[in-house]
Structure formats: C-alpha cells, structure tokens
Amino acid sequence: MKKYFYLLVCLGISFFSQAEVQLPAIIGDHMVLQQKAKVTLWGWTTNPTETVKIKVDWDTTRYQTKAVLGKWSIQISTPAAGESHQIEFQGNKNTLVVKDVVMGEVWLFSGQSNMEWSGDQNLQETLDEMPNATNKQIRFFYIPKATSSFPQEDVRAKWVVCNPEAMKSFSAIGYFFGKELNQKLGVPMGLINSNWGGTPAEVWTPEDVLNKKPHLWEAAKKLRPNSFWSVYPGLNYNAMIAPISSYTIAGALWYQGESNVGQYATYAELMESMITSWRTAFKNNFPFYFAQIAPYSKYGDNNFGAKLREAQTKNLAIEKTAMVVLTDLVPDVTNIHPTKKVEVAHRFANLALVRHYGQDAGPIFYPKYDRHRVEKGKIRIYFKELNGKLMAKDGDPSHLTIAGEDQKFYPAQGKIDGNTLVVSSPDVPNPVAVRYAFSNDAIPNLFSREGLPVNLFRTDNWDN
Helix, strand or coil, X not given: CHHHHHHHHHCCCXXXXXXXXXXXXXXXXXXXXXXXXXXXXXXXXCCCCCEEEEEECCCCCEEEEECECXXXXXXXXXXXXXXXXXXXXXXXXXXXXXXXXXXXXXXXXXXXXXXXXXXXXXXXXXXHHHHHCCEEEEEEEECCCCCCCCXXXXXXXXXXXXXXXHHHHCCHHHHHHHHHHHHHHCCCEEEEEEECCCCCHHHHCCHHHHHCCHHHHHHHHCCCCCCCCCCCCCHHHHHHCHHXXXXXXXXXXXECCHHHHHHHHHHHHHHHHHHHHHHHHHCCCCCEEEXXXXXXXXXXXXCHHHHHHHHHHHHHHCCCEEEECCCCCCCCCCCCCCCCHHHHHHHHHHHHHHHHCCCCCCCCCCCEEEEEEEECCEEEEEEECCCCCEEECCCCCCCEEEECCCCCEEECEEEEECCEEEEECCCCCCCCEEEECCCCCCCCCEEECCCCECCCEECCCCCC
16 A cells, blocks of 8 residues: 555645545546447555445446455446447545546557657648547547656546647647548547657566566667667556556557667567567557558668568567558658658558458558579569569669679669569679668669558578
C-alpha cells in the first residue's frame, strides 16, 4: 500500500474527497472500448479489500469484484458498435460514472518521430485536413512523453473527441489510419498515441527482457546518450506502455528504427523481443504492423540504413506482423521525416482491412526476394508476394549492383522477364551475387503491377 499511495501522489491525484474508488485515466469519459470483446475494467480503492460494483447500461448483469491490496479488475463483454453508453462504478462511499462510452476498434500507435509527426511540426497534410477534422466517431488518447525506472500504474492523459485542434497535435499516421477505418468499417475508432521522437527500440522494451539476453544488453549499452530522450532500456515502456497494458486493443502500428541503424545486427531480435513482451503484457496476440524506415542520405557509411531495413524484413517471420515499404514516398532523401504521411496511413489501413478485418481493400503485397539462379553471365531473381508481373517506372530497373567471387559490386542492368528479373554487367562475366536498392538513400523504380514497391534485397551475406 505504501507504493500505491506514493504512486497516486506522484500522479497528482487528490485525496481531499476521501473517495474510495479510483479509475485509471484511460477509463474515462468519451473512451472507446473494443467492440464484441471481453474487456478489462480496473482501478484502485483506498480500502484494500473494498468491493466494487459495476453497472453497464448495455445489459442487466450486476457485476462486482473485490479489491486485492487496493487494486481491482474485472472482465466485461462489450456489444457491437452502436449508441453511446455509460458505466457506473460504485464503492461504499462514492460512485463514479463514466459517460459517452462508445464501442469500436481500438488501435495503438507507437515509435519515434515519424509516427509522432503532426501539424504541430507544420506537416502540411495535417494542416490541410484540420477543417474536416470534427468527428464524434474518432476519439484520441494522447499519452504524454514520460520515463520511469519501474512500471507505472497510470498516465496523465484523457480521451478527447476528435476536433481540429486535437487532431493537429495527434499522430498524422494515426489520425488518417483511424479516419479511413472509420469510413470503411463504419464504427468508432479509439486511437492511442504513445511515441517519442528519437527514441531507440530498447527504451520501449522491458528492461528485464533485455537483461536476459546478453548480446541485446551489450548492444543497448552502445547507444549514445541524448539530452532530448532516454536510451536506457525500458524507461518509455514503463511510463507509456505498461500503464495501459490492461486495456483491450485491436492492434498496434509501429514506425521506428532510424535511431537503431547502428544496432542493425541485433535489431530483428530486439523487435521480436519487444513485440512478444507487449503481447504478453496485454495478454493479447494482437496484429503488429510496422513501417520500414525510409531512404535517408545521412546515415553514414556502410549502408547502415539498408541493413536496418533488411533486419526489419526479417521480422515478418513473426506471427501476425506485416510491413509497409515506403521507398517511393520520399520527396527528399536529406529529410529523415518524409512528408507523405497520408499514403503511409493508407497502406497501413489496407493491411488492417485485409488481414485483420477480412475486407476487400487495396493491395498489400510488397514483392520480396525469394531465390536466384545463376545463368551464363547473368543472375535471374525470383520473387514472392509478387501477385502478378513486375514493372519498372520511368525506364529500366534501377539501383542494381552485381558482383563476382571477388565481392566487388559494379552497377548492373536489369531486364524484366515476366515475373523474374535478369541482372547482368559486362564488368562481371561470372556473377555470384546481386543487390537491389541496398544503400541508405536508394529510391528504386521496381514495382508490382499493383503499384507497390519491391523490397530491397541482397542475395549475398557479405557484411560490407
């Protein structure tokens, strides 16, 4: 109980009313509960063994649960999306009523600055949308930046019904994703924003998870300290993810990796550890969709950006994950923040609509390297998830290199042959390896016939 009282004081919760039942910020007016699901409602009591009675207006069941050491929780079934509801929480000395509760689809958005980017950073797409951003079916829960050395119980946030000013500050990808799903599914959207520009993935992963994996821990120790964000494992997770981990969500979107290019060798395992830890905490094997980092010219030597994108591709082996490729959405490779967020959100929305909701939406397949065959003076590349033929925009396939046994890569020519790519160079008469778009800032021109870019690849495993 001592820790519990300390926590409440830290959160600025007043005790002058001597109220016995307390709720976390995420259970409040205007919230969106996941529809047609068993959701958890929880909170605290100042009486360690208080019995809390819960009344919902969508059924006649009288729920109650007993606090254990001052904390209580209960699971309640929710109906399909429809009208607005209210929930009543009653203790011995007080009653709390949460109003304007709607059922819908709840999604979490996290990562670093490209997920955080909004009208507050003068993103023109957001500013242009502001006059249209009044929508009672979209609700925001914006978790402020915070860190903690141990998992927290609550956050300083509240649900806000979508309006132009709230939308301006919210993740552009999150808002446009939610808007499209609201239009396509016809149900309310609960959008949870939990991100911090510049942060490496280690800070979003529980410390004890990384501590059990020495090579991940050693990689984390090499992160350079920064005065604007933490780099110590778990600090953002503790303050910005753990407090909402009892809340039922439909899925999560992730856009991060720019701050981990130096840790490309361990990034795939790091992300697998993070995703697994989140799903464990939420007790929910939710879909996890992520954006591959975009081309950027200032990552330095050794193609660290390409190697990080390659590591992200490996994470597609994790169950219920998917990745959007963004190489064609970068107006300026000297800007680490590409400005085309509406299309990123649209590609995420297509993934959710097709893979999670089973709807017929736009294309979701980004062709990926499958295998290759060495022919006389050439290498033929085969693809998976092509869903048709290859096409090159504005000329022949670009950003191809080829090498022989000496491991020296030369610019190469590519020829589309049906659903394969034939690569060659007069400088390499006996080729053994091909790379495509394998550089920090490559904006290649190879696409599926559906218009989605081919993912970068290399057929070799030479680390240079």
